[in-house]
Amino acid sequence: MNYMPVTDSMFLLAESREHPMHVGGLQLFSPPEGAGPDFVSKIIDEARSHTDLAPRFGMRPADPVSSVGNLWWAKNQKIDFEYHVRHSAVPRPGRIRELFQLTSRWHGTLLDRHRPMWEMHVVEGIEDGRFAVYTKVHHSLFDGVSALRVMQNALSEDPDDLEFRAPWDKHEKRSKPSTGSSRNPLSLVGDAVSLGTTAAGLVPASMKIIGTAMRDHNFTTPFEAPRTMLNAPIGGARRFVAQTWEIDRVKSVGEAVGATLNDVVLAMCSGALRKYLMEQNALPDKSLTSMVPVSLRPDDPDHSGGNAVGAVIASLATDVEDPLERMMAIRESVQSAKRMMGELSPLQIMLLSAVNMSPLAMSPIPGFVSLTRPPFNVIISNVPGPRNRMYWKGARLDGVYPASIVLDGQAINITLTSNADQLDFGIIGCRQTVPSLQRLIHHLEDSLTELEKAVAATTV
Incomplete structure (x- = not known):
């Protein structure tokens, strides 16, 4: 053993x-x-x-x-x-x-x-x-x-490769638990426990956060999230929905206004959640927030070495009606978090990211979710996938849709992955807490269309 x-x-x-x-x-x-x-x-x-x-x-x-x-x-x-x-x-x-x-x-x-x-x-x-x-x-x-x-590991880029590979094959190169910008945010819950002995590193980091929060109104801290129907205790039944969008379509929106692909993704999710909650008569006056794993590496091409990743809390600006203004508000929130965490050491980044996620570890405690404010309203993760078209014994991979974990207080999880020239979204939710989850897929498309129209209007 x-x-x-x-x-x-x-x-x-x-x-x-x-x-x-x-x-x-x-x-x-x-x-x-x-x-x-x-x-x-x-x-x-x-x-x-x-x-x-x-x-x-x-x-x-x-x-x-x-x-x-x-x-x-x-x-x-x-x-x-x-x-x-x-x-x-x-x-x-x-x-x-x-x-x-x-x-x-x-x-x-x-x-x-x-x-x-x-x-x-x-x-x-x-x-x-x-x-x-x-x-x-x-x-x-x-x-x-x-x-x-x-x-x-079981797939091939060659459509004529007819050799069968199983994901569990012993002779294949195994994937180790990942680190860096592609890390699964839920793994940071474990770090909140295993890194507890180094909590002294949080003191100077906390002072920096307090200072940033006081002078930068775009910076979003944990527990600023409003209570919503998405942050209630959950049952055991699940509902899963998925959809694919072309990467070029998403990128073109960002390129028109100087936003990143991830900014556009967050804006799509924000617009979809806003519309969904409005349908449920449950949209709060205060903006929803999201836990977002982000790369903190500088844009300088000469910069190299070290991991630079953090789990940050970002505003989804769901209280902003205009889709373009909403996306730029989201961008400012993410950039503010990245600027702050860029001032921290790698250990402090890991510790604070773990602390951001640590309330999830306490969600099974009876009454915890009902008596405390949510640290954030939803997790939105963008996981790097295959860059080229992949095949399995000659069969073409058309879509790869993640299905993650939902918890008490986090009744919905949105995860997407790149797949050649497309983005594949997978949404998992509590069947009881989040009714008509499939509506989010339609709202994601409507949200992207609204963004396309908004950026097109700015270039006329």
């Missing part, structure tokens, strides 16, 4: 029926030309035949029944691949809607702690001839960024 680090065990200890602690993703594929009707069945047979696993895919809690047993890893000597690799089909008429319904159901169920905590569902029956792969792994094994990279 191997000792389980606290950054792993905390996700097991905090898990309950209402709070599954796994991350997942839905991949959509187009079969290669000439693929027969048994193409998906052959993929499943090949997947089940790849039995030489990378170590983490064979690990489970040493004693799943006791809390103490969730502090040590054990290794399964025998893996039931018919259990872990599942053959599924969407019900008729086989629309993407039915696929999302299945994904929602799968993402809301707990993983079996008596087995290695991962599953792969290979899904056929989609009306346009495509097939899908939904995977989920426990956050104690991989965070969302690492899980995405592990999946990419």
